[in-house]
Amino acid sequence: MDKYNPKEIEKKWQDFWAKNPDNFSAKDESGQEKAFILDMFPYPSGTGLHVGHVEGYTASDIYSRYKRMNGKNVLHPIGWDAFGLPAENYAIKTGVHPKITTQEAVETFTHQMNAMGFSYDWSREVNSSLPEYYKWTQWLFLLFYKNGLAYKKKAKVNWCPKCQTVLANEQAENGKCERCESEVIQKDLEQWFFKITDFVEDNGETSGLLSGLEKIDWPNSTKSLQKNWIGKSEGAQFKMSIVIASEAKQSRDVEINTEIATSLSAPRNDMYIEVYTTRIDTVFGMTYAVVAPEHSVIKEQRSMIKNIEEIDAYVEDSKKKTDLDRMEAKVKTGVEIKGMKVINPFNGEALPLFVADYVLSQYGTGAVMAVPAHDERDFEFAKKYDLPIKEVIMPIFGEPHEGAVKRETVSPLIQRKSDGKFLFLKMKGELNGVITTIIGGIEEGESIESAAVRETLEETGYETKFIGKLGEKLESHFYAPHKKEWRERIDQSVVLELINENEIQEISNKEKDLQEIIWLTENESYKKLIYESDIIRMNRFLGKETAHTDDGRVINSREYSNLTSAEAREKLTAWLEEKKIGQRKINYKLRDWLVSRQRYWGAPIPIIYCEKCGEVAVPEKDLPVVLPDDVDFKPTGESPLKYSKKFQEVRCPKCGGEAKRESDTMDTFVCSSWYYLRYSDPKNEKEFASKEKLEKWLPVDLYVGGAEHSVLHLLYARFFTKVLHNLGYLNFDEPFLKLRHQGTILAEDGTKMSKSKGNVVNPDDVVAQFGADALRIFEMFMGPLEDAKPWQTKGIVGVSRFLERVYEHFKRNKKGLGDSWDEWCDFEKWKNNPEKGDTSIEIKTILNKTIKGVSGDIENLKFNTAISKLMILFNTIYKAETNKQFPRDIRLESSLSTFITIDDYKKIIIILSPFAPHLAEELWEKLGNSESIFLQKWPAYDPELIKDEEIELIVQINGKVRDKIVVSADISEEEAKKLATESEKVKIHIAEKEIKKVIFVKGRLISIVI
């Protein structure tokens, strides 16, 4: 037997698995418990598989093999997300048909996947670009259409001038095309949409896209990305009447204007704008209002607008701007609409109205109330145009508020008796004749300007009050109890500064005076609740010149003053509803999904336009609408399908008259939104999948794929599942119960791998050099599955050496010194060796521990630690056997003490097998087995054997490790204490001191406090 030769071994077993596909196929008929383990199906690109693919696929492969060996009926399929722009763009450049490039890429991918030893069930392979697949994509489109969930609408859409197609909002990142980076422009076009917004909230029995997140095991980051994308916000929408500017001036009186405002409910006044806000509690701070350039008020009230030319010019100007321009504009721009004012219905104030493109037309009502004191954008705008800023929210200090962090104890210095009202202020100056620093509190409700700090000095009996502003000399006053009045003190000068907790600590170390003063006022109370975030909030409130946007207590708001923000929102909204001026309103950032594309390489939308009958669905019997082959790909702004006569010209299915086909195709995300369902029944010609098989295999138990799909694919797939659940086709409403992302594999220097940098690692090269088993193990060993990890070319030799050693060790464990494998491996002798008896206890223990550990690690997808445990197992055995060096026969003799029975040896090979399937099959065969190792049962561990009889008890003194003593594992506390105190090392440290306390943690440590 020769050296470990992965090339030979791997080829051999890949051929074997290809000839025995049943080993890995999912059994429709089996009564065993199912496990659906799914990889995100790849886009078969011309560049082939990259190391990132290999990472995710290896993880799911290990998991699948493990589950099969644990008696699960595993469905582990693969397929191709084969439609898409790159193939079409390549066709435009070279004239090679996408069908051909895609087919070639699929072959390359298939070849590479087999070369990695992935145990897919190839009998269930799907390809979204084949008619037998997209027939059902079209069928699903029609299902949506018939249920009012697919509709056509003229819409302002993101248009990529380079790709010559419409993009979904999700694909127009930062105003740039996701694929080609060109700037996206806005176009008005007839487009198809899916009503994804109908499924944000629960819909009958079907959980919504939001609430459904709560019941699935997904990474939190992915859940929160989806939540943010949906962007739910709860607020109020209300009408503000528009009045002629000159009239508004006369009616300052609140009563009158409130009447005008409330009279909006009457039909005689339809002059109003409607605004949406989540901060109705700040409504009394409104000092102007803003509409988006696209807002209808500009078109409808032209006669009222005095500066209409100026407004038109501004609107024209912002129309020209792309979304990118608008976003990148550092300074907000806008123009006042002269000649009209809007009335704040709450106080009747007439306020100026602006048009500005910092307001988005697509969100809410396209109009907002502006509260510069409490909104950063409004603040910025108000500063620029010199508009008034009116504060109506006061932060709350020293009181529980949203986001407050409760802390039960604080250091003595800032434990002050002041009824929970804290503001950390440092007063530095002369106090009672001594230069000193004190830390003071502020009464709730007092603003910093009126009463800065109150301090009671108990030794004088006088309460002292300092009045002034931060950074300035304060006036100090004292309260004379006998006169019951405040008097000014002139003998002290104190400067007030804001400080944070760290500084308080520093002061405590440096200034003893301070401590004394504080202690004088302090000694009754050591424990107090304070709120850490107060310091930050206070800094923000006092420090920067900026809007402060936190909730707080409402001020300057008539009868609503003194309410908290939350209370005020409730009451103000109720008032709006009562007066019929407005109502509660929930808005979402998520908009309906634009699914039509003016492209060739996608599934045609199965709709026919007839002059008589209008829009007609293609009848089910006519599906699929096949994509024609003879098409000119050159983009024109319209779908290439428009120019295929054969495709275009069609009879109306209703009236038989002349008609035309819809020439748009579907977004590829439509194809990938349901492919996981198809795996359950991939050959079905009558249904997208039979109900019975869907119920057998779905939902997906584990889904592994890149985090870049956190929003698009994963949201759309959930939407599809919810629709199908809602319509009674599925008995589950979340498709993927457990989701894990593989982390990005970075280049060696920690940057992203990219073709342009030339630092892409090609898995083929690694396989050629080290073998697939080595690459699999290496990628799993690099670190946690979900972390981003840099590639380390040198690191792979470590796992390669490990595999070599496994192979070498296998050889060495055999009897005989001949050269041929048969002579090396006298298994009969090994099996029945009467002198050897059982596996040595040390090896048995570590083997059982490893079985337990590796099993647990695979369950938790912690492959890096699983591999390290396997390495430890082999190192232990190997080391024990090689503790004597050459000559070889002595070494073999020495292995007597580490003898392993053939049954235990089998267990070792089995637990290695999911990681290194080729090597494991090879060794398994060499052990004389004819059946594949992957048909074997995963070994169970013996719980008796993993218990340690003796442990190393750690002895700590005052938290420091001072000794380690070997004791029996179930040692009692008394015994442990006795043994510990008898230890010489411990005696030295205890010396004469008294033992105050002993903490005993069974089986682990004993901690002595002196």
Added chain:
RNA sequence: GGGCGAGUGGCGGAAUUGGUAUACGCACGACACUUAAAAUGUCGCUCCGUUCGCGGAUUGAGGGUUCGAGUCCCUCCUUGCCCACCA
């Protein structure tokens, strides 16, 4: 600007979820085998000190809770990813 993570040796990373920090691997060093090198094997490898027994420090910095903190709490710093005028 907002959201979510992460900071542990020269490097990738481990740590039973509050109980021996640095497992496993890479790189590095010494030795063995060799004419030599590679390969392989054995030993060493956080830092500082050391009389070679051991002592001290250490998980981005500072503070807190605890008998005990990489792990929990607070502040600050650095960094990654995603979102970004959504009222």
